[in-house]
Amino acid sequence: MIGIIDCNNFYASCERNFDSSLKGLPVVVFSNNDGAIIARSEEAKVLGIDMAVPIFEIKRLMKQHNIRGFSSNYTLYGDMSKRIKSIIRGFFKDVEDYSIDESFVSCKGFIYRNLFNYVKDARDKISHWSGVPVSIGIAETKTLAKLANRIAKKKYREIGVYIIDTEEKRVAALKATNVNDVWGVGGRITAKLNKKGIVTAYDLSLIDPAWAKANFSVVLQRTVYELQGLSCIPLELIQPDKQNIASQKSFGIYQTEFEPIAEALANYTARVAEKLRKQNFVAGGIRVWLGTNNFSKTDAQYFPEITTVCDVPTDYTPYLIKRAVEGLKVIYRKGYLYKRVGVMLTDLRDNSDGTQNLFHANARNKEIEIIKKVDKINRLNGRDTVRSAQQGFLREWKMKQEHLSPKYTTRLQDIITIK
């Protein structure tokens, strides 16, 4: 059996955990740029606030019901996630970190105790010790476990645990679920399935897996097997290395000129390069893209992108920034209202890779020395104390975060303030 442990309303629960005055109040969390809703407490859901609605549409509703809104604070959520996962590892030996607020766990070897009692106890303690309520679903496959988790959240909220361990329960769960609520089935596939008369998860579980593969893909075929109780998606206990590291952000206000966009791009590149070095990787390539506001019905639209290969796989920020900005120069056109710029480091590999280039002098050792010192200075004195000139200081493009909560768990002065 496989379990999925999922935090309830994770970001909203994190915010509430550190501010007791929010108890019982509706709480929502905004996307970057304070643009749309990405998390809601139960109270906010009851008031009819949906996922992903733009903030400007619900401003009045928020005022009317005293709904508390927060800019997303990923430093806080990331740190809470770490704490919760370390608690989970005290109860389960084999754990796969699946997302910031979800872990798959193996329930193998629990034959000699009462599975429900053990998991229920674990669920209560994880919730209590972390301050973030969790739900646990258990079944024979990951896809069925996700289904069980939905039931735990919707039907057995107080208990917070649901186990699909009989054929009757499996069929009942499938019949009560729409295909678009099945893990791995999104909007596009749902539309196609519905046209063929497949509406519930139960319908989907009855189709011929070979037909699913022929008419859709091997991905849907696996989902069908998993719904039937045949496990196709194994627990991944070892986190695979990252293949890409990316950063894109919407601008606080539209940008039209090259310089401020290049400045933003340089800053995002500095961030991804930091992440790269933290994981001891070098990047073989860089992709840069630009975008206008795709929600606008009147603005001219433009979404160019460019991929370039590094002369030598590298983690050296000045080089990466230089290449990124060169790429931007190629795709940038005057006359558009730009909404975002993004950068992705691709073709990642271990920094012991040692690939060299016949036509470029090897400056690697010198670069390593320099960037190590820069990292150290910035670690001790704050981010960007030493920076590339291209990163600038104007930051006209920076995103809106007007309702940011303190970094309760990671910044000393905030920890002291909340006592």
Next chain:
DNA sequence: TCTGGGGTCCTAGGACCC
């Protein structure tokens, strides 16, 4: 006026190899 960010996997088709 105003709508997020960071990822993965799969597939088809083209280029290329022997």
Next chain:
DNA sequence: TCTGGGGTCCTAGGACCC
């Protein structure tokens, strides 16, 4: 006149997840 068979690698695009 007439032109093979078996592969790999790379890229772009599409779909999905949280």
